[in-house]
Amino acid sequence: MPPATPEESAARVAEREWPPLRARIVDLAAALDRLDRAGDAAPIRAVHDEAARLIAILLDNESTGRAERVLGSMSRPYDPRWRARFAAGETAID
Amino acid sequence: MDYIDPHIHMVSRTTDDYATLARMGCVALSEPAFWAGFDRSGVEGFRDYFRQLTEFEPTRAAQHGIEHYTWLCINAKEAEDVALSREVIAMIPEFLDRPGVLGIGEIGLNKNTPNEATVFEEHVDLAARLGELVLIHTPHLADKLQGTRMILDMLRDDGRLAAEDVLVDHVEEHTVHHVLDAGYWAGITLYPTSKCTPERAADIVERYGPDRLLVNSAGDWGPSNPTAVPDFIVEMRARGHAEATIRRVVLDNPLRFFGRCKRFVSPKRLSAK
Numbered sequence: 433m434p435p436a437t438p439e440e441s442a443a444r445v446a447e448r449e450w451p452p453l454r455a456r457i458v459d460l461a462a463a464l465d466r467l468d469r470a471g472d473a474a475p476i477r478a479v480h481d482e483a484a485r486l487i488a489i490l491l492d493n494e495s496t497g498r499a500e501r502v503l504g505s506m507s508r509p510y511d512p513r514w515r516a517r518f519a520a521g522e523t524a525i526d
Numbered sequence: 527m528d529y530i531d532p533h534i535h536m537v538s539r540t541t542d543d544y545a546t547l548a549r550m551g552c553v554a555l556s557e558p559a560f561w562a563g564f565d566r567s568g569v570e571g572f573r574d575y576f577r578q579l580t581e582f583e584p585t586r587a588a589q590h591g592i593e594h595y596t597w598l599c600i601n602a603k604e605a606e607d608v609a610l611s612r613e614v615i616a617m618i619p620e621f622l623d624r625p626g627v628l629g630i631g632e633i634g635l636n637k638n639t640p641n642e643a644t645v646f647e648e649h650v651d652l653a654a655r656l657g658e659l660v661l662i663h664t665p666h667l668a669d670k671l672q673g674t675r676m677i678l679d680m681l682r683d684d685g686r687l688a689a690e691d692v693l694v695d696h697v698e699e700h701t702v703h704h705v706l707d708a709g710y711w712a713g714i715t716l717y718p719t720s721k722c723t724p725e726r727a728a729d730i731v732e733r734y735g736p737d738r739l740l741v742n743s744a745g746d747w748g749p750s751n752p753t754a755v756p757d758f759i760v761e762m763r764a765r766g767h768a769e770a771t772i773r774r775v776v777l778d779n780p781l782r783f784f785g786r787c788k789r790f791v792s793p794k795r796l797s798a799k
Contacts, residue, residue: 435733
């Protein structure tokens with residue numbers, strides 16, 4: 433079945449999407465500030481680094497599919513040989 | 527708009543939620559067997575749970591004019607105990623002919639371990655031998671993509687289940703195309719933090735079309751919103767989608783999938799129209 437295209441103008445989409453997007457950006461900024469206030473220990477730096485890595489994906493305006501790429505980048509790898517690896521005694525595919 | 531929530535765990539919700547669902551237009555819901563938040567002590571714990579799913583919850587739902595359907599299995603988390611799982615799987619046929627039972631579910635993977643895969647395949651074998659529908663849980667967060675692809679591998683390698691008889695649930699942007707390309711029904715779960723939002727679900731419907739897509743709340747004992755499906759309806763309307771398109775996802779598709787069950791009886795409120 434083809435994609436479902438709603439009857440909406442570009443102006444209407446921009447008008448609808450901007451307020452929640454702005455709010456989420458402010459939430460993101462506040463969360464990063466919260467991490468800063470928690471100090472510079474290794475667990476905090478790890479979260480900062482991971483957040484920075486993922487935000488870089490968001491800033492790529494050359495291609496769509498950001499949600500898919502962000503989720504994929506946070507996923508454990510898939511190995512089509514998982515059955516053979518389990519048969520060999522492995523208990524996790526990483 | 528009349529709608530169906532095809533995946534919600536009402537054993538963990540108060541009766542107030544049934545009242546809210548009824549006010550929001552829910553005509554029916556389906557409740558897969560799941561992890562209760564703790565590991566049950568043995569097979570008799572599951573026997574009592576299956577009685578709750580097939581006796582008490584339909585009664586509670588009916589008091590609010592909602593049809594209750596259910597699915598039976600041992601969930602992926604407790605499937606790490608293969609011996610217990612085999613006892614539960616052996617017990618399932620005792621309950622399959624009870625009113626409202628749609629099939630086997632929600633089976634699946636949790637941490638994508640060998641034991642979980644073994645128990646998943648044994649559930650699939652049961653469903654294939656008995657001609658049952660299957661509802662599948664895909665793992666959370668970082669485990670989801672790997673687990674979904676392993677699940678699709680196992681379904682393909684078994685080969686006995688018709689694609690129209692399988693719903694792969696909790697899809698997100700990085701897994702939905704794998705499920706749809708394989709020909710299965712795909713469920714989008716509207717659940718805070720770990721799964722989708724109504725907005726992202728609407729995006730997925732716009733990108734892939736409403737064919738073979740369902741949405742659900744998966745309301746359970748964690749922070750969850752049992753009115754998530756109405757939120758999706760509101761989001762789709764705000765974007766200008768036709769009522770027929772929205773109804774396709776929230777009512778027609780669940781009815782078509784449930785209708786594949788040989789025991790399925792349509793919700794009384796719909797039959798009366």
